[in-house]
Amino acid sequence: MKKITENDARVSYFFNSIDRIMDQLRTLSKDCKLGLNGDRYMTDEELSKYLRVNRRTLSDYRKNGILSYINFGGKTLYKESEIQEILDASYSPKR
Numbered sequence: 001m002k003k004i005t006e007n008d009a010r011v012s013y014f015f016n017s018i019d020r021i022m023d024q025l026r027t028l029s030k031d032c033k034l035g036l037n038g039d040r041y042m043t044d045e046e047l048s049k050y051l052r053v054n055r056r057t058l059s060d061y062r063k064n065g066i067l068s069y070i071n072f073g074g075k076t077l078y079k080e081s082e083i084q085e086i087l088d089a090s091y092s093p094k095r
Contacts, residue, residue, distance in 0.1 A: 041070070041077040050083075 004011060035041070048055045061067040062076075067086070070077040 040080040042080055042083065044076045044078075047078050047083065 044055055048058055062069050068082050
C-alpha cells in the first residue's frame with residue numbers, strides 16, 4: 001500500500017474542498033438569523049436596507065409610534081413578524 005503524504009494531489013484536493021465548503025458556510029451564516037422564542041429580529045441597519053429607507057426615517061417611525069422596537073444595549077431591534085404585519089396592513093391591492 002502506498003503511503004499518502006501532504007504533497008499528494010488527493011490531500012491537496014481534500015483541503016481545497018474543505019476551504020470551499022467553509023467559504024460557502026460563512027456566506028450562508030451571514031444570511032442566517034437566529035430567533036428567540038420563535039421570533040426573528042432585525043437591526044436598524046437591516047431594516048433600513050429591507051424597507052429602502054434611511055435610518056432617520058426609522059427613528060421617525062419609532063417616535064410616531066408606527067414601529068414597535070426593542071432598545072437593548074444601544075442597539076435597536078425590530079421583530080420581523082411585526083414588520084411583516086405592518087406591511088400587510090398597509091398593502092393596497094391593485095384595482
